[in-house]
Amino acid sequence: xxxxxxxxxxxxxxxxxxxxxxxxxxxxxxxxxxxxxxxxxxxxxxxxxxxxxxxxxxxxxxxxxxxxxxxxxxxxxxxxxxxxxxxxxxxxxxxxxxxxxxxxxxxxxxxxxxxxxxxxxxxxxxxxxxxxxxxxxxxxxxxxxxxxxxxxxxxxxxxxxxxxxxxxxxxxxxxxxxxxxxxxxxxxxxxxxxxxxxxxxxxxxxxxxxxxxxxxxxxxxxxxxxxxxxxxxxxxxxxxxxxxxxxxxxxxxxxxxxxxxxxxxxxxxxxxxxxxxxxxxxxxxxxxxxxxxxxxxxxxxxxxxxxxxxxxxxxxxxxxxxxxxxxxxxxxxxxxxxxxxxxxxxxxxxxxxxxxxxxxxxxxxxxxxxxxxxxxxxxxxxxxxxxxxxxxxxxxxxxxxxxxxxxxxxxxxxxxxxxxxxxxxxxxxxxxxxxxxxxxxxxxxxxxxxxxxxxxxxxxxxxxxxx
Amino acid sequence: xxxxxxxxxxxxxxxxxxxxxxxxxxxxxxxxxxxxxxxxxxxxxxxxxxxxxxxxxxxxxxxxxxxxxxxxxxxxxxxxxxxxxxxxxxxxxxxxxxxxxxxxxxxxxxxxxxxxxxxxxxxxxxxxxxxxxxxxxxxxxxxxxxxxxxxxxxxxxxxxxxxxxxxxxxxxxxxxxxxxxxxxxxxxxxxxxxxxxxxxxxxxxxxxxxxxxxxxxxxxxxxxxxxxxxxxxxxxxxxxxxxxxxxxxxxxxxxxxxxxxxxxxxxxxxxxxxxxxxxxxxxxxxxxxxxxxxxxxxxxxxxxxxxxxxxxxxxxxxxxxxxxxxxxxxxxxxxxxxxxxxxxxxxxxxxxxxxxxxxxxxxxxxxxxxxxxxxxxxxxxxxxxxxxxxxxxxxxxxxxxxxxxxxxxxxxxxxxxxxxxxxxxxxxxxxxxxxxxxxxxxxxxxxxxxxxxxxxxxxxxx
Numbered sequence: 062x063x064x065x066x067x068x069x070x071x072x073x074x075x076x077x078x079x080x081x082x083x084x085x086x087x088x089x090x091x092x093x094x095x096x097x098x099x100x101x102x103x104x105x106x107x108x109x110x111x112x113x114x115x116x117x118x119x120x121x122x123x124x125x126x127x128x129x130x131x132x133x134x135x136x137x138x139x140x141x142x143x144x145x146x147x148x149x150x151x152x153x154x155x156x157x158x159x160x161x162x163x164x165x166x167x168x169x170x171x172x173x174x175x176x177x178x179x180x181x182x183x184x185x186x187x188x189x190x191x192x193x194x195x196x197x198x199x200x201x202x203x204x205x206x207x208x209x210x211x212x213x214x215x216x217x218x219x220x221x222x223x224x225x226x227x228x229x230x231x232x233x234x235x236x237x238x239x240x241x242x243x244x245x246x247x248x249x250x251x252x253x254x255x256x257x258x259x260x261x262x263x264x265x266x267x268x269x270x271x272x273x274x275x276x277x278x279x280x281x282x283x284x285x286x287x288x289x290x291x292x293x294x295x296x297x298x299x300x301x302x303x304x305x306x307x308x309x310x311x312x313x314x315x316x317x318x319x320x321x322x323x324x325x326x327x328x329x330x331x332x333x334x335x336x337x338x339x340x341x342x343x344x345x346x347x348x349x350x351x352x353x354x355x356x357x358x359x360x361x362x363x364x365x366x367x368x369x370x371x372x373x374x375x376x377x378x379x380x381x382x383x384x385x386x387x388x389x390x391x392x393x394x395x396x397x398x399x400x401x402x403x404x405x406x407x408x409x410x411x412x413x414x415x416x417x418x419x420x421x422x423x424x425x426x427x428x429x430x431x432x433x434x435x436x437x438x439x440x441x442x443x444x445x446x447x448x449x450x451x452x453x454x455x456x457x458x459x460x461x462x463x464x465x466x467x468x469x470x471x472x473x474x475x476x477x478x479x480x481x482x483x484x485x486x487x488x489x490x491x492x493x494x495x496x497x498x499x500x501x502x503x504x505x506x507x508x509x510x511x512x513x514x515x516x517x518x519x520x521x522x523x524x525x526x527x528x
Numbered sequence: 529x530x531x532x533x534x535x536x537x538x539x540x541x542x543x544x545x546x547x548x549x550x551x552x553x554x555x556x557x558x559x560x561x562x563x564x565x566x567x568x569x570x571x572x573x574x575x576x577x578x579x580x581x582x583x584x585x586x587x588x589x590x591x592x593x594x595x596x597x598x599x600x601x602x603x604x605x606x607x608x609x610x611x612x613x614x615x616x617x618x619x620x621x622x623x624x625x626x627x628x629x630x631x632x633x634x635x636x637x638x639x640x641x642x643x644x645x646x647x648x649x650x651x652x653x654x655x656x657x658x659x660x661x662x663x664x665x666x667x668x669x670x671x672x673x674x675x676x677x678x679x680x681x682x683x684x685x686x687x688x689x690x691x692x693x694x695x696x697x698x699x700x701x702x703x704x705x706x707x708x709x710x711x712x713x714x715x716x717x718x719x720x721x722x723x724x725x726x727x728x729x730x731x732x733x734x735x736x737x738x739x740x741x742x743x744x745x746x747x748x749x750x751x752x753x754x755x756x757x758x759x760x761x762x763x764x765x766x767x768x769x770x771x772x773x774x775x776x777x778x779x780x781x782x783x784x785x786x787x788x789x790x791x792x793x794x795x796x797x798x799x800x801x802x803x804x805x806x807x808x809x810x811x812x813x814x815x816x817x818x819x820x821x822x823x824x825x826x827x828x829x830x831x832x833x834x835x836x837x838x839x840x841x842x843x844x845x846x847x848x849x850x851x852x853x854x855x856x857x858x859x860x861x862x863x864x865x866x867x868x869x870x871x872x873x874x875x876x877x878x879x880x881x882x883x884x885x886x887x888x889x890x891x892x893x894x895x896x897x898x899x900x901x902x903x904x905x906x907x908x909x910x911x912x913x914x915x916x917x918x919x920x921x922x923x924x925x926x927x928x929x930x931x932x933x934x935x936x937x938x939x940x941x942x943x944x945x946x947x948x949x950x951x952x953x954x955x956x957x958x959x960x961x962x963x964x965x966x967x968x969x970x971x972x973x974x975x976x977x978x979x980x981x982x983x984x985x986x987x988x989x990x
Contacts, residue, residue, distance in 0.1 A: 095928065247930060
């Protein structure tokens with residue numbers, strides 16, 4: 062009856078090709094629309110690719126471990142008796158982008174970046190836990206040694222959790238048994254809900270169907286805290302090879318390719334300001350003392366402050382378009398998350414319309430899933446402004462590279478306890494440095510400075526963040 | 529208004545809802561009084577579920593002896609004494625009622641005989657058979673007054689020629705012929721009992737099929753089975769009048785006249801809400817039933833209602849579940865509300881009928897894409913060995929998630945087999961978990977596995 066061409070989906074704005082990590086179906090397997098066919102490594106994440114047609118997986122065109130350009134035929138789903146020879150023999154040349162999986166067109170101008178790549182329909186429904194089948198999970202990136210006492214370390218790290226816990230969650234913590242009903246697991250797998258991020262309302266905290274259905278319509282409520290690695294002594298060596306060449310991961314290759322494209326053509330300038338964080342710190346402590354509230358991080362306060370301020374400084378929430386400057390009316394915030402093998406910037410959409418609690422919950426969910434490389438394709442593009450926070454590494458200040466076509470990025474340092482001069486003399490205060498990197502084609506120094514000043518005001522009188 | 533005793537809970541009515549509620553409350557350390565105008569156990573133990581099951585067992589024995597020849601056993605001079613069947617049934621009911629009395633004593637529950645009427649939200653007036661009244665006060669009052677048989681407009685039930693289940697379960701004399709109006713569980717079960725004892729039975733149903741709440745295929749199979757046993761079945765007929773005619777009675781319908789010695793009204797049951805004192809207190813009713821919250825509380829705080837009076841389905845096991853919820857709510861626990869979508873429904877005629885969840889057509893109406901698996905008992909070794917091959921198990925599953933949406937069983941021990949699926953649904957198991965559960969061989973329950981496999985397109989034995 063029907064033949065469904067399986068093509069390499071375009072899963073992010075920059076994706077040009079993808080690598081088949083693993084076919085989860087064999088030739089001859091019966092496939093239903095919605096089944097996970099394969100795991101694909103893109104430049105940004107490992108994602109699961111869903112079938113859009115039912116029938117038998119008749120042919121695997123691109124085998125496991127090989128790369129294929131976006132839009133290329135990688136397999137064919139058809140009825141048993143269907144003649145697919147013509148189709149398969151054509152393979153080799155890229156299939157038209159109008160193939161069954163409807164990937165976004167590859168030649169879409171970067172100018173339209175504000176529109177999420179897969180706004181209409183993601184070609185693959187990516188990040189899904191397959192809780193019953195740990196073995197089938199996408200291979201976790203290689204990670205350091207197990208981290209004994211990780212739980213204690215992670216509490217400290219959780220104070221500023223969002224971006225950049227240096228290593229992904231070890232699968233030990235990750236693979237801990239999630240109590241969930243079989244039906245809840247299936248619905249979660251089909252709707253892309255991560256069971257580890259939701260609370261069970263069933264007996265003994267078991268996750269049941271209603272929990273997953275609720276989570277599927279609203280972002281997950283609580284993120285499992287990420288474990289941080291413990292320091293391990295490295296024995297100094299004077300023997301053995303002097304160096305080794307490490308192959309670029311897809312993500313590292315993308316970063317290597319993309320960053321010069323930003324740094325060279327985009328004329329950066331930097332504005333730095335110091336923010337008194339004493340009141341924000343107290344507010345956060347007080348909020349986190351409330352029972353039943355999701356934990357608020359310093360980064361959440363900064364996200365909220367930036368989102369509110371950007372509404373008053375549309376010139377900063379803007380993008381250089383060659384002939385014009387596009388000023389956005391909505392704020393989609395890119396939040397840089399450090400991974401072991403690179404960096405990823407998931408996007409928190411319409412953050413200007415979200416409460417602090419919503420931001421906390423959603424940012425944590427994004428960061429958590431970024432570390433597990435389980436982000437959905439549409440969560441990886443479309444930011445209008447970004448934040449990068451290295452505060453948890455005891456960084457005083459730093460400057461970040463703009464992620465085009467965005468017009469600015471805010472680099473956040475740690476909150477430090479420092480001597481401060483007060484009316485009474487010398488006191489102790491909490492201070493944090495913010496550095497805004499701006500695209501000079503979009504804005505000027507004073508514009509960036511005024512924006513930063515308002516962010517600082519908000520953080521220093523933080524009650525407005527709550528309303 | 530002074531009350532002569534103060535309890536934590538006063539339960540009015542000791543049917544399956546009331547007595548379970550009282551025992552659960554006592555287990556939780558509450559002091560409990562119960563009010564009952566009949567024997568403890570209510571309709572279920574005394575006049576409904578239990579005595580009818582005793583009668584149906586008699587009917588089954590009669591049928592078995594009648595077909596003993598197929599087992600190579602010849603029986604001569606069999607005499608089936610209907611009066612003895614009723615007497616046995618009364619004995620069974622009596623024993624179960626005594627059981628409840630024993631449980632009350634064991635749990636130190638006070639039994640106050642008489643009819644209870646709410647005087648305030650915490651005081652129940654109990655009027656004894658001799659006309660004396662006492663007042664029982666409770667921190668909470670739980671109403672469990674049950675239901676009673678309904679009739680059709682203009683038709684009076686005299687329990688002689690026009691009888692309800694109340695009469696049917698008591699009368700030791702069987703009629704030569706009977707018209708049963710209503711082919712739900714009650715009508716079908718009595719039709720079975722009477723037919724087994726040689727009564728000419730005509731079964732009338734206003735809806736297009738018998739056991740109309742069950743899956744259509746089940747209705748079709750049951751129609752076939754009962755017709756084969758000589759029961760006349762007329763569906764889609766509306767009764768316009770029931771008139772006495774000499775020693776017999778005539779039922780006039782839009783599908784013809786039916787004459788018989790007796791008529792059994794089995795057109796449903798209505799809540800017993802009269803004389804309970806609901807109106808004066810302003811307890812809200814909805815379509816004749818008491819409106820309750822998920823913790824069984826009525827519109828009046830501290831007054832709870834459970835069981836048949838609190839709405840459909842009018843089933844003893846649903847009442848028991850509600851009794852537990854109400855008791856735990858009163859005790860300040862946070863009970864898990866009754867899952868009304870997961871109440872098994874059972875009819876104990878031969879072949880038995882049991883179901884849970886949605887019928888195939890209801891599941892489809894809900895917009896689900898369903899996978900249906902069916903397995904006949906003719907292909908089940910144990911059923912063949914028993915000589916009970918009528919019927920099948922039908923599993924309706926969600927095609928996408930494998931969720932068990934509904935299961936419909938007609939056949940031997942259907943009412944026991946259904947619980948595999950009840951547990952499965954409570955645990956949110958899917959067809960995969962049933963599939964991976966090893967079912968002992970040979971058992972009737974293997975048909976449950978096979979029907980599940982059939983839904984997956986993997987049945988082995990068919």
